[in-house]
Amino acid sequence: MISQHSLRRRTLLGAAAALGASALPGLAQTKTVLRISTPAVPGDWHAKMWTVFKDSLEKSAPGEFDVRINLNASLFKQGTESVAMARGNLELATISAFDIAKLVPEFSVFTAGYVIRDPAQQQKIFNGPIGAELFKTVTEKMDITPLATAYLGTRQLNLREVRKVRTPADLKGIKLRMPGSKEWLFLGEALGATATPLAFGEVYLGLKTGTIDAQDNPLPSVRAAKLYEVTKQIVMTSHLVDGLFIAISNKSFNALNPSQKQKVKAAAQAAAAYNNENRIKEESRLVEFFKKEGLQVTTPDVEAFRKSVQAAYQNSDYAKVWPKGLLDRINATQ
Template identity: 75%
Template sequence: MTYSRTLTRRTLLAAATSLSAFALPAWAQAKTMLRISTPAVPDAWHAKMWTVFKDALDKAAPGEFDTQINLNATLFKQGAEPTAMARGNLELTSVSAADLAKLVPEFSVFTAGYILRDPAHQQKVFGGPIGAELFKTVSDKMGITILSTCYLGTRQLNLREARKVQTPADLKGIKLRMPGSKDWLFLGNALGATATPLAFGEVYLGLKTGTIDGQDNPLPSVRAAKFYEVTQQIVLTSHLVDSLFIAISNKTWNALSSAQKQKVSAAAHTAAVYNNDNTVQEEAQLVDFFKKQGLQVNTPDVAAFRKSVQATYQASDYAKTWPKGLVERINATQ
């Protein structure tokens, strides 16, 4: 009888141990996976912000999320992220206005030159009723939810060989690299150059070999990607206050509890503030940095660029897709 009870206890203990072995992987898999894909290079603030996001979320919701950060477009190519999110193959990314404009044409207003004035204006526009209206349309049409707005920087021209640039006419014949969407290419042509599509990861070599004559990016991106090593001049056209939007797949978002949504949203806000503050601070210091690297830094006739670019947009089909009064509402936002 004693032997029988001992055997029974051993059998139950063994069974419990076996069940525990299976239970641990099941528990581990209960974490919500958050795969992040971005073309950003590691030194860029909008790459570093994802670590801030992960750390903030892990602190607020320990053990609830498995956040995986993929930089340098190693998971999905630049521009392919929204489609991947709609299919459920990706949870999070930072999406550009140009990417959003592919399915939400009214968003193309933010790909036009000289619309947003500065970072503060950007945050007020997207943090107010204009942003709320447009973000709802993005959610309805694209299946992604915008969590926060990031200041990517104010875009400037960066040329392989130095030349006198005062007006758009001075850029005639310049092969200016732009991201591959029609919105970016239109902007490049509106600036007076010949817009040339090229993936971000190929820009450095393109500048080095002469495949392209220049590229446009915010100054922090120029330093992070080391484009200053293969260029001679920066032209401060300040033609676009550039935005990135931290976005999450609706499939993922809708599966979260209310408490989880609040924590994810708060982490996105923390990440955006980190990015924005550091980008503004860095931009203020970079002109001197590039001069020390031997680059010429020039300010053209910005008024001439603004007048030409705006006229080009107003005469295009883009303006027809913008809701009536939207530009005026943006201009009136203080």
């Protein structure tokens, strides 16, 4: 037999549980929604890093955020994210230096060849006073706040036939495939080659048939597109160390309290660090992979390339929008 006291107690507990359950939807609605848009595919480190971001926030601010990751450009098309964030239609995304340079012209210095030497210097630049100054301008002009810098890759030359390449002069007459924009073609010419615009999807056949003599891409792209099947040499020019910037809408960021802002920034930095570490490891392993595939991997006089390419930019219209002394400050960052 159940006593009257026990029955009453169970009734009260049941009522309390029901009340708690009915309150759960209300609690869920108080979470701050953070939608992420990225063109990255699931296997890419740039996709995986967002899971690190989500996990980091869940650990530092349990129950405070509802992080929603949208891969494959399924939420916003690549290149449209910054506008969406500025309008308050999107919370977080990664944006390129090219995207930023459209509204902050001085940022175009980071689309030029041999401005950043390696991933380590990249982090020092953007985590130091140069980054702070430029990011402040980005925040003011674009209504977004950069939180961390994710390494995208270092572009190398990939040649159809073996050639001794020490300086830019050794690339004279080489038909080097570059993306079709004037900025990319300028870089190709600055490297000493004859820049030839060609869609990425046509590069494999172009190399196979001899329409082009060379192409440039980060090593992971060379493997993914199987370009090592139709080339015989990789020249480690390291002519463009590229990055993506994890950014948040000002509208979203300003709605957070100081503690939440700090936690979101820390989560972004943890995500970038995860990406950077793994992408650098992948690139280093790929050198051995290409050697095993029969390619010669050579290193030219990188300093000779750097001086020649930087001189070409400094004498161009591109450099006219760079703040005086900025390139010198970047070069001095060790």
